[in-house]
Amino acid sequence: MIFSNEQMERYSRHIILKELGVKGQQKLMAGKVLIIGAGGLGSPAALYLAAAGVGTIGIADNDTVDLSNLQRQIIHTSADLGKPKVVSAQETMNAMNGEVAVIPYREKIDSANIKSIINDKNYDFILDCTDNFPAKFLINDACVMLKKPFSHGGIIRFQGQLLTYVPGRGPCYRCLFQSPPPAGAVPSCREAGVLGVLAGVIGTLQATEAIKYLLGLEGLLTGWLLSYNALTMDFRKVKVPVNPRCPVCGGEASITTLVDYEQAVCNL
Numbered sequence: 022m023i024f025s026n027e028q029m030e031r032y033s034r035h036i037i038l039k040e041l042g043v044k045g046q047q048k049l050m051a052g053k054v055l056i057i058g059a060g061g062l063g064s065p066a067a068l069y070l071a072a073a074g075v076g077t078i079g080i081a082d083n084d085t086v087d088l089s090n091l092q093r094q095i096i097h098t099s100a101d102l103g104k105p106k107v108v109s110a111q112e113t114m115n116a117m118n119g120e121v122a123v124i125p126y127r128e129k130i131d132s133a134n135i136k137s138i139i140n141d142k143n144y145d146f147i148l149d150c151t152d153n154f155p156a157k158f159l160i161n162d163a164c165v166m167l168k169k170p171f172s173h174g175g176i177i178r179f180q181g182q183l184l185t186y187v188p189g190r191g192p193c194y195r196c197l198f199q200s201p202p203p204a205g206a207v208p209s210c211r212e213a214g215v216l217g218v219l220a221g222v223i224g225t226l227q228a229t230e231a232i233k234y235l236l237g238l239e240g241l242l243t244g245w246l247l248s249y250n251a252l253t254m255d256f257r258k259v260k261v262p263v264n265p266r267c268p269v270c271g272g273e274a275s276i277t278t279l280v281d282y283e284q285a286v287c288n289l
């Protein structure tokens with residue numbers, strides 16, 4: 022692949038990095054990332070991945086833009102109210118970088134469609150930018166079953182967390198949390214609130230993990246849970262072991278088909 026003058030200029034600050042160079046930028050341009058959720062976490066992730074020139078970016082969400090989203094979902098604007106989030110996200114990403122192929126999936130992910138969405142473009146890396154436990158467990162299980170790496174991100178109030186799963190290289194989300202909490206046991210963001218900029222911090226870190234994975238760089242959050250407290254400004258990394266008895270990635274896995282858990286979904 023030979024870069025045009027425009028590409029050399031657009032990506033010059035990447036190309037000058039010795040860890041990236043022309044070859045690294047080519048890897049990003051050949052990369053395929055699926056973002057599930059075009060909300061608080063998905064907005065900054067989608068913007069930075071498009072800016073970085075990741076060649077194919079899928080984005081899945083069945084929601085429309087609501088006024089209460091705009092406090093944190095920075096890929097959408099007041100002019101997008103009522104528009105499908107995937108359409109609004111695609112327009113913003115392509116306005117910034119027209120070279121990126123944005124693939125919108127205006128669907129709510131469930132056990133019936135998630136594998137076909139992941140397999141649609143044979144995505145290299147998945148970002149869990151959802152806001153509810155059923156989706157988080159579904160994405161984890163589908164990625165373990167399809168042997169796909171993904172970044173888990175979660176936020177509530179002033180607290181965020183992050184973990185990266187790479188098949189064969191560390192624990193999955195279920196190694197930490199065996200099953201979703203009962204519906205109603207954990208408040209949603211609608212009930213509990215969330216600092217808007219916190220979504221920007223965690224979603225941006227998720228995009229960083231995707232970019233590092235595509236580049237083949239070390240230092241991913243595999244086997245580490247990173248938590249961030251926006252009030253105290255503490256970033257903490259806690260080592261997380263593989264659970265050999267994990268119901269989905271363990272040696273004698275009991276979960277071999279996808280499960281649709283029931284839970285009220287908030288609008289992250």
Ligand SMILES: [Zn+2]
Pocket residue numbers: 192193194195196197264267268269270271
């Ligand atoms: Zn596991």
